[in-house]
Amino acid sequence: MAISLTVNRKPRTVDVEPDKPLLWVLREDLGMPGTKFGCGAGLCGACTVILNGEAVRSCQTPLADAAGKQIVTIEGVAALPVGAKVVEAWTALDVPQCGYCQAGQIMSATALLTATPKPSADEVTAGMAGNICRCATYLRIQKAIAEASKAIAGAAA
Amino acid sequence: MSTLAVNRRSFLVASLASGAALTFEARLAFAATGKAEPAMLGAFITIAPDNTVTILAKNPEIGQGVKTMLPMLIAEELDVAWSQVKIQQADENQDKYGPQFAGGSMTTPLNWLPARQAGAGARAMLVAAAAQQWGVPATSLTTGEGMVKHAASGRSITYAALAPVAAKIAAPDLEKVPLKSPKDFRIVGKAMKGVDTPAIVRGEPLFGIDAHPEGMLYAAMVKCPVISGTLKSFDDSAVRKEKGVLAVVAITDGEIPAGKHNAVAVIGDSWWRVHKAREKLAVEWETAGFDGFSTEGYTAQAKALLGAAPTADLFKAGNADAALAKAAKVVTADYAYPFLAHATLEPQNCTALWHADGKLEFWAPTQDPGTARGDIAKVLGIAPASMTIHMTRIGGGFGRRLMSDFMVLTACVAKAVPGRPVKLLFDRTDDMRNDYYRPAGWHRMTAGIDAGGALVALKDHFVTFGAGGKPVRAAEMRATEFPGPVLPDVHFGMSFIPTNLTTGWLRAPTSNAVSFVFQGFLDEVAEAAGTDLPELMRRTLGAQRQLPPEPDDTPFDTGRARGVIDAVCKFAGWTGKRSATPGKGRGFGFYFSHRGYFAEVVDLTITDGSTITIDKVWVAGDIGSQVINPLNAEHQMQGAVIDGIAQALVWQPIEQKAGAVTQENFGDFPLIRINQTPGEVAITWVVTDNPPTGLGEPTLPPVIPAIANAIRDATGKRLRNLPMSLA
Numbered sequence: 002m003a004i005s006l007t008v009n010r011k012p013r014t015v016d017v018e019p020d021k022p023l024l025w026v027l028r029e030d031l032g033m034p035g036t037k038f039g040c041g042a043g044l045c046g047a048c049t050v051i052l053n054g055e056a057v058r059s060c061q062t063p064l065a066d067a068a069g070k071q072i073v074t075i076e077g078v079a080a081l082p083v084g085a086k087v088v089e090a091w092t093a094l095d096v097p098q099c100g101y102c103q104a105g106q107i108m109s110a111t112a113l114l115t116a117t118p119k120p121s122a123d124e125v126t127a128g129m130a131g132n133i134c135r136c137a138t139y140l141r142i143q144k145a146i147a148e149a150s151k152a153i154a155g156a157a158a
Numbered sequence: 159m160s161t162l163a164v165n166r167r168s169f170l171v172a173s174l175a176s177g178a179a180l181t182f183e184a185r186l187a188f189a190a191t192g193k194a195e196p197a198m199l200g201a202f203i204t205i206a207p208d209n210t211v212t213i214l215a216k217n218p219e220i221g222q223g224v225k226t227m228l229p230m231l232i233a234e235e236l237d238v239a240w241s242q243v244k245i246q247q248a249d250e251n252q253d254k255y256g257p258q259f260a261g262g263s264m265t266t267p268l269n270w271l272p273a274r275q276a277g278a279g280a281r282a283m284l285v286a287a288a289a290q291q292w293g294v295p296a297t298s299l300t301t302g303e304g305m306v307k308h309a310a311s312g313r314s315i316t317y318a319a320l321a322p323v324a325a326k327i328a329a330p331d332l333e334k335v336p337l338k339s340p341k342d343f344r345i346v347g348k349a350m351k352g353v354d355t356p357a358i359v360r361g362e363p364l365f366g367i368d369a370h371p372e373g374m375l376y377a378a379m380v381k382c383p384v385i386s387g388t389l390k391s392f393d394d395s396a397v398r399k400e401k402g403v404l405a406v407v408a409i410t411d412g413e414i415p416a417g418k419h420n421a422v423a424v425i426g427d428s429w430w431r432v433h434k435a436r437e438k439l440a441v442e443w444e445t446a447g448f449d450g451f452s453t454e455g456y457t458a459q460a461k462a463l464l465g466a467a468p469t470a471d472l473f474k475a476g477n478a479d480a481a482l483a484k485a486a487k488v489v490t491a492d493y494a495y496p497f498l499a500h501a502t503l504e505p506q507n508c509t510a511l512w513h514a515d516g517k518l519e520f521w522a523p524t525q526d527p528g529t530a531r532g533d534i535a536k537v538l539g540i541a542p543a544s545m546t547i548h549m550t551r552i553g554g555g556f557g558r559r560l561m562s563d564f565m566v567l568t569a570c571v572a573k574a575v576p577g578r579p580v581k582l583l584f585d586r587t588d589d590m591r592n593d594y595y596r597p598a599g600w601h602r603m604t605a606g607i608d609a610g611g612a613l614v615a616l617k618d619h620f621v622t623f624g625a626g627g628k629p630v631r632a633a634e635m636r637a638t639e640f641p642g643p644v645l646p647d648v649h650f651g652m653s654f655i656p657t658n659l660t661t662g663w664l665r666a667p668t669s670n671a672v673s674f675v676f677q678g679f680l681d682e683v684a685e686a687a688g689t690d691l692p693e694l695m696r697r698t699l700g701a702q703r704q705l706p707p708e709p710d711d712t713p714f715d716t717g718r719a720r721g722v723i724d725a726v727c728k729f730a731g732w733t734g735k736r737s738a739t740p741g742k743g744r745g746f747g748f749y750f751s752h753r754g755y756f757a758e759v760v761d762l763t764i765t766d767g768s769t770i771t772i773d774k775v776w777v778a779g780d781i782g783s784q785v786i787n788p789l790n791a792e793h794q795m796q797g798a799v800i801d802g803i804a805q806a807l808v809w810q811p812i813e814q815k816a817g818a819v820t821q822e823n824f825g826d827f828p829l830i831r832i833n834q835t836p837g838e839v840a841i842t843w844v845v846t847d848n849p850p851t852g853l854g855e856p857t858l859p860p861v862i863p864a865i866a867n868a869i870r871d872a873t874g875k876r877l878r879n880l881p882m883s884l885a
Contacts, residue, residue, distance in 0.1 A: 017428075018401075025430035029376075034368040035361020037553070039503050040586045044824040047503060075361030088359045095351040095789055098797055099221025100358035101365060101504045101553030126833045133824065135503040135554045136221050137800035139835040141793065 004068045008033070009077025019065035024048045026064050027074060035075040035104050039133070046132030049105035049112075050074050056112035058131075073111075075104035083118075083153060084111045090148040098136035106132050110146050118153050120146065170279040170329035180205040180321035182283075184276030184332065202248070202255075203232060203280055209304050209318040211238050214248040216255040217265050218525050219354070220555030222854045223790035224265045226353045228273055230786060234345040235277030235338060237301040238317070245353045250527035250547035258549075260525040261560050261663070263752035263852030266786065270850050278335045284317050287324035291315070302344075340784060349789035354551060364551040366523030369509040371579040375404065376429035377571045378436050379421040379582065381592055384817035386658045387445040389420040396438040397424055402431035406439070407574040412537040414566040419592070423571045429583055448658040449817035453497075456814075459655045460600040460621045464492065468619050468651025470627060473637040478604075481615035481647035485606030489686045493603060493675040495880040496811030498596040499827055500664055504553020505589040506564040510572035511579040518545045518572065519579075522565055523552040530562035534569045557663035561594045587822040594662025595812055597623045597633040599671055603679040606647070611687040613680075613698055615647040623661060624654030632663045635672050636708055640750065641680075641698045643705045643714070658817055665798070666855040669751035670805060670862065674880060677747045677863030682876065690734035691746045691867065692723050692757075699723075712753050718780050721844045722757040723748055726778035729842045730759040736871055741765060743872025747864035754856030755780040755844070758799070760864040764872045768884040770807060772836035775799050775861060779841070782848040795857040796839040802861035804830035807881055 003016040015030045027033045036059055039047030043058040050059045051073040078084035087110045097103045113128035125146050170184045182203040202214040213232050219225035229245045250258055257268060281301055288306035289296040300307050307314040357364055394406040405425040422441055426432040482488055509521040524530050527547045535542040568582040599622045606615035622633045642648045684694035702717030737743050741764045748757040759776040777795055785791045808830045813820050821827040870876050
């Protein structure tokens with residue numbers, strides 16, 4: 002049965018098993034491999050996407066649950082005003098090392114700063130603790146979130 | 159110190175490619191000290207008619223930054239603007255490009271000189287071309303931003319415009335071509351962002367897992383839960399009926415690289431489908447002879463072996479037992495550390511296409527494509543030259559992808575579906591249970607201190623994993639481990655435990671464990687001697703001199719060691735006094751590995767008696783005369799320190815029951831997260847007149863003992879087992 006959803010503002014229809022995780026629908030059926038597979042168990046955050054404004058683990062989200070929803074992935078995050086600031090900060094500070102987790106990090110940071118534009122240190126930690134970076138780029142992730150937060154405040158002023 | 163001796167086989171060829179682009183192919187033969195065979199470096203530079211410069215990046219990029227760093231060296235001496243430079247990843251072709259591996263923090267020491275010479279040689283040819291065209295002496299010309307300039311006449315010309323003339327200029331002797339003085343560097347030493355950063359933040363397909371050649375199939379596999387076990391029988395009738403399943407293939411070929419990797423692979427049109435379908439496979443494995451291995455068994459054997467004499471000698475000087483018998487004080491302690499997994503965030507995977515003519519093409523996240531080529535040739539009985547290996551960006555290496563098992567398995571899968579590219583992807587549990595683990599180890603340390611408080615005798619009984627009276631891969635330690643070589647009476651002995659687990663190199667291999675043992679134990683010795691560890695190290699190091707290395711290694715310079723110890727003490731304001739604030743602790747650690755000298759101080763806080771929070775880590779490092787890309791260097795060092803903290807406090811042991819590894823995912827093998835990250839990792843450099851060396855690895859080891867020593871400072875408790883816990 003064909004299932005429709007919106008990915009990065011584009012309506013998409015896929016005809017695969019409804020229990021297929023959104024991660025694999027994105028990677029295999031929609032040709033969008035930016036969202037990454039890390040653990041398949043919702044433990045590492047590499048597969049994070051934004052679903053109706055909330056950061057979710059796409060490896061734990063069956064396609065059926067995404068039906069009719071608005072999905073934003075790393076390929077489209079810069080089209081969001083907050084996402085654009087996050088991506089700019091990530092680039093300016095050269096956050097990635099291997100880069101594999103960074104799509105998930107950027108999606109979580111975007112969701113965090115959308116909900117909480119000026120997060121405290123504890124809020125940053127809480128918002129990002131679900132995303133593992135095996136290279137441990139955490140110090141730059143913290144800095145980039147602070148930079149993006151400043152830029153968002155500047156844009157709003 | 160290692161020097162790179164460039165021999166007479168170096169050459170440089172310039173030619174005009176189609177579209178009037180000028181290409182330089184620089185081939186430099188060089189030999190690293192201690193290596194018998196000279197290797198070639200091929201540096202490939204193309205100057206397009208619009209004066210953009212394309213430089214091939216030849217080594218695997220695992221996040222260590224070499225895809226940016228190596229072209230920086232060439233661009234610097236070629237004297238072009240970094241903004242003119244485009245970088246392309248080379249395929250594996252070591253006849254053409256020279257050594258192409260990511261390991262041992264070797265990329266910088268192996269390429270520092272040859273890469274610069276390649277750029278400088280090309281520049282010299284362009285200058286000679288301009289001199290000829292203008293009829294002026296080459297010495298009257300300068301270069302910059304991809305232009306040759308003649309100040310006297312005010313003329314300037316782009317490199318691209320010189321292409322037709324430069325292609326006919328005789329190549330200079332690359333061994334004599336003048337190199338820039340570091341004070342003239344415009345690219346080297348400047349903060350350069352990662353070349354792939356913009357593509358990463360856009361989510362572009364860069365990684366092995368993203369490879370998608372036309373018509374690609376997917377494969378998931380079931381492997382024997384007991385490493386080295388073999389396939390007895392399987393029933394695939396149910397799995398073949400599953401949606402999307404196209405083929406089921408048994409992999410029973412050969413040993414990869416040592417250790418059987420029998421598996422049954424399910425091939426189909428979606429990884430999610432074949433991964434799900436594999437649950438329907440009924441497989442019987444032969445595990446006899448391998449199912450007796452367990453963590454419990456290793457621990458019991460280690461305990462028994464530690465109580466007996468070592469079965470092999472690693473290093474002996476004087477008479478350690480006699481010296482200990484007359485020492486004023488004797489300190490003894492047992493240290494231990496567990497098996498660890500690499501847990502790269504991108505699970506092991508590879509894509510391969512078995513072409514109709516029998517040639518094999520790979521898209522591979524590999525740290526060592528050359529070894530993989532040899533292993534695949536051996537296991538599949540095909541010619542090494544029949545393979546093409548495209549190197550993808552790699553989602554974390556840490557040594558895991560120096561091994562070629564995942565490529566050999568993929569080759570076997572591809573052979574079953576000729577004409578169709580196929581991607582084999584491990585799931586997280588496959589990855590966790592089929593690693594080449596950092597081996598566990600046990601050390602019984604004994605030291606003798608004389609009446610003056612000097613360390614005079616040392617014994618280490620190292621119980622490790624071995625076969626045939628020798629340690630297995632990555633289970634060895636250096637015979638020259640400091641302070642062995644400077645003491646009169648020393649005995650390093652070994653005893654061996656057999657294992658079925660495959661073992662391998664984990665970032666700063668051996669050093670990540672032995673640093674903890676030796677610097678933790680020396681902190682105990684310092685305490686017994688009435689001093690602190692930095693001071694005990696200074697006394698033991700003595701005057702500046704080079705201690706002879708093991709074969710293929712570099713000497714240990716006691717002066718450079720002292721340099722970083724002094725620097726970090728000054729940087730952190732080390733007083734040697736115990737922390738006055740309850741719950742606060744400070745510890746020190748030094749280590750020399752991978753040609754780099756690092757000393758680190760850890761400040762930590764203990765709350766509720768057992769929660770350990772790292773407040774700040776101070777790092778002083780000596781990697782020679784030049785930090786090539788300080789933006790990346792700082793980042794690598796911070797990452798290595800946090801990686802060390804993870805090994806010390808967060809990672810849990812890889813355990814075995816009935817031969818099988820029991821860990822399955824990040825629930826039982828947790829990685830460090832942002833909430834466990836130190837508040838600050840502060841870095842200072844000790845610049846010395848030595849060839850630049852790498853830093854992906856040597857920053858890691860000292861932080862682990864520094865944490866142990868800081869916990870002692872804060873609580874009075876000595877933690878001698880990894881991971882450390884006060885609970």
